[in-house]
Amino acid sequence: MTSASRLLKWYDRHGRALPWRRTRDPYRILVSEIMLQQTQVERVKNFYKGWLKLFPTWKRLARATNEDVIRAWAGLGYNRRALILRDIAREVVTRGVPTTETGWFTLKGIGPYTAAAISAFAQKRRTLPIDTNIRRVLGRLLLGKPFPTMMYDKLIRRAAESFLPKHGRHYDIPQAVFDLATSICTKTPQCAICPLRDDCKAAKLFLNGSTKTPKRTTKKTNERHHRDKPFPDRIYRGRILRLVREWGQVRNREFGPLIDPTFDQKLDQMWINAMVDRLVNDGLLSRKRNKITLPTS
Numbered sequence: 001m002t003s004a005s006r007l008l009k010w011y012d013r014h015g016r017a018l019p020w021r022r023t024r025d026p027y028r029i030l031v032s033e034i035m036l037q038q039t040q041v042e043r044v045k046n047f048y049k050g051w052l053k054l055f056p057t058w059k060r061l062a063r064a065t066n067e068d069v070i071r072a073w074a075g076l077g078y079n080r081r082a083l084i085l086r087d088i089a090r091e092v093v094t095r096g097v098p099t100t101e102t103g104w105f106t107l108k109g110i111g112p113y114t115a116a117a118i119s120a121f122a123q124k125r126r127t128l129p130i131d132t133n134i135r136r137v138l139g140r141l142l143l144g145k146p147f148p149t150m151m152y153d154k155l156i157r158r159a160a161e162s163f164l165p166k167h168g169r170h171y172d173i174p175q176a177v178f179d180l181a182t183s184i185c186t187k188t189p190q191c192a193i194c195p196l197r198d199d200c201k202a203a204k205l206f207l208n209g210s211t212k213t214p215k216r217t218t219k220k221t222n223e224r225h226h227r228d229k230p231f232p233d234r235i236y237r238g239r240i241l242r243l244v245r246e247w248g249q250v251r252n253r254e255f256g257p258l259i260d261p262t263f264d265q266k267l268d269q270m271w272i273n274a275m276v277d278r279l280v281n282d283g284l285l286s287r288k289r290n291k292i293t294l295p296t297s
């Protein structure tokens with residue numbers, strides 16, 4: 001039995017039953033992929049169903065206004081994704097559904113990972129979407145690197161050529177790897193119970209204890225913080241948007257005390273104005289004279 005068959009056998013028994021795995025519809029798969037960017041699986045599950053009720057097809061989503069999609073996205077965060085998804089739907093309705101990975105990649109808002117994921121999951125292409133999870137498992141399994149970084153992606157892709165089955169369920173391999181990555185091949189892997197233990201080039205290193213799990217390092221982020229505020233601007237922008245969603249319209253000078261209990265008119269008003277400007281520029285808010293509303297177009 002090949003390692004791919006062993007993995008698929010394990011996946012059939014232990015894989016997660018996620019709603020977007022029950023479909024090959026590229027639209028539904030794209031919705032799940034965009035939602036899963038920066039949001040946990042459990043949270044996405046509920047939003048995914050609600051979104052599909054409102055916007056079940058490319059056409060229905062393409063017709064939606066900014067306001068429609070911003071309201072429907074409420075609570076998921078990173079609201080730009082709602083507009084990106086709607087814009088992709090508009091392009092697909094005009095140009096047709098892409099049939100190749102390159103075709104998906106040419107759509108604005110779709111990166112190499114998402115293009116490969118839709119090609120594999122919706123169109124059964126033999127391709128490998130590489131994210132942190134896939135990198136960790138395949139870097140260990142195929143290259144013997146206990147903690148592979150992005151610089152190994154090319155080597156992983158090359159080595160995966162012989163790992164991905166030429167026929168059969170190659171399109172299920174990435175999903176199986178995701179599940180192995182989140183349940184067994186985690187940062188500190190449980191190699192003793194792993195279905196790939198006998199094939200894995202890194203298993204011995206973990207099993208004989210010669211590899212130490214690196215200490216958690218605090219990730220440096222590029223997120224902007226205003227003076228001594230406890231949260232990055234992203235959180236306050238989310239609060240501004242939520243307020244407008246709930247109130248319908250808000251004046252610029254009203255935002256401060258409502259989104260930040262430590263608001264200081266002198267020190268913070270320009271900061272608030274800049275965040276509102278950015279939301280307006282991103283198409284998430286609209287300004288009519290002095291009032292801020294959701295955009296209607």
Ligand code: SF4
Pocket residue numbers: 137140141184185186189190191192194195196197198200201202203206
């Ligand atoms: S044997 Fe260990 S390191 Fe290798 S894939 Fe399985 S859990 Fe990961």
